[in-house]
Structures are given as C-alpha cells and as structure tokens.
Amino acid sequence: QTLNNLSDERTEYLINDRLSFMRFLGLGLSDRVPDAKTVWLCQKRLTQTGAIDGLFNRFDATLRNAGYLPMSGQILDATLVAAPKQRNTNAEKADLRAGRIPEDWQDKPANLSHKDRHARWTLKFTKAKRQDDGTMPSSDLAIPFFGYKSHVSIDRKYRFIRKWKTMHAAASDGARLREGLLDKTNTASSVWADTAYRSKANEDFM
Known part of the structure; x- marks a missing residue:
C-alpha cells in the first residue's frame, strides 16, 4: 500500500484485479x-x-538465519510520509500539540477515528528550478508538509x-539516532548519514 500510495478501497480492488497482488499475498483465484x-x-x-515490533524482529531473525548478517557499516536516512490534511480550529490544534484530546471530541467517537492526532506540520526544502531567463533563484523552496x-538504518553490505x-x-532527525536507530550488531562501526544527524551529542553517543 505504501509503495503504491493505495487507499484501503483501492487495495481491495487491486487484490481482486491483479494476479501479481494475489501472488504476493499467497492467494489463489478461488x-x-x-x-x-x-x-x-x-x-x-x-x-x-504493538505487534509490528515482534513481526519485524521475526523478519530480521529470518534474514540472519539465511546468512544476511549486518555488515560493512550502516546508512541512516529519513523519509517523509504524508498523512491526510485536516481542518482543525486553532484551539483544537493547540490541544493536539500539547498531547490532549480536544474537549469537543470527547463525546464524538467519529472524530477520534477520523482525525490523525499524531501527525504534524513541517517544512520540506527542495531546490528551486531554473527560471525562464536562465538564472537560478538565490534560495531553496520551503514547502509545507x-x-x-x-x-x-540499513546495513551497507x-x-x-x-x-x-x-x-x-x-x-x-538528530535525536532519533540516540533512540535505538543504530544497529550495534553490525560487523563494522562506520555510519553514513546526512548533516541532519550530526551533532556533538550524537558523536559523543557513538
């Protein structure tokens, strides 16, 4: 779903429609x-x-048993994952930022099930395109996300x-490195990451 940006309804349709989706899920025509x-x-x-942690650990154990040990150091990176944008009042936004459930939502289960209370806004910076006259803008573009x-964290091998x-x-990004993102079982100690992860606290931690 994530790789193809599919809704649940579209996923159901494609499983019924595509043999490749059926094979991936181990389903037959009947x-x-x-x-x-x-x-x-x-x-x-x-x-x-919290089952995802247990499932991921089983997946990692399967890789290791097959001989794919973490080797040659590791590479860290982050990817933005979009969530449906929401229309909330300023008071609701303040409650959500503080980790509270807005008062008006307490007695409205539908609001709680349809609202994403954990996603947040940030700015995504991207290189500006060359203008028609051939000149390049002096600054990057900042896009709300x-x-x-x-x-x-992936192993380099x-x-x-x-x-x-x-x-x-x-x-x-930086604080995440100290929150279990490094794989201490890797056979090499080298770590590759962009400057968002660089800080004195992280260097001391490593």
Missing part, C-alpha cells in the same frame, strides 16, 4: 479476498497491540533495513 474494512482493521490492531518521518523509528514530521 480464495476469499479481504475487503477494505478488513485491511483497515488489521492495520489498526497491529498498531494498537503534514505527516510523519520514517527513519531507517546487503541494504536491508535493520532498525527503524517513526516520528511526527516536526521531530528533529
């Missing part, structure tokens, strides 16, 4: 296909129970994800 509601419930329950930031952490988009 098998029952989960509907959009089932996909949504599965994701919600995985999140609520709402959602999350997914931090991953096989390029498999070994550690990960997801935060709201406004959280600084």
